[in-house]
Amino acid sequence: MCKDCGCEANGTNVTKVFKVPGMMCDNCKKTVTGAALGMPGVMSCDVDLKTKDVTISFDSAKSTEEQISKAIDDTGFEVTGITDAPHHHHHGVGSVIKKLFS
Numbered sequence: 001m002c003k004d005c006g007c008e009a010n011g012t013n014v015t016k017v018f019k020v021p022g023m024m025c026d027n028c029k030k031t032v033t034g035a036a037l038g039m040p041g042v043m044s045c046d047v048d049l050k051t052k053d054v055t056i057s058f059d060s061a062k063s064t065e066e067q068i069s070k071a072i073d074d075t076g077f078e079v080t081g082i083t084d085a086p087h088h089h090h091h092g093v094g095s096v097i098k099k100l101f102s
């Protein structure tokens, strides 16, 4: 949710980072991505194999983070934590600098 610019203040779209330490290779990545994208309301799923972070954007009115977490768990990969995604919008350099020093 965007607190800084309010761009999603009226929506139910959220981006969360799901920690899935069990992912080792592209096949794991595909399995987890497939499970996430199979959930209603999930718009994007981005896996970082290095950090084991799965960044998922979804409509919280259609699927909850618990439901998505369960879907990933069901593939055999354990979700060990869910955190808010770091906020990045492309509002230009100004907002980036503001963030760095705030």
Ligand SMILES: [Cu+2]
Binding pocket: 023, 024, 025, 026, 027, 028, 029
């Ligand atoms: Cu694998």
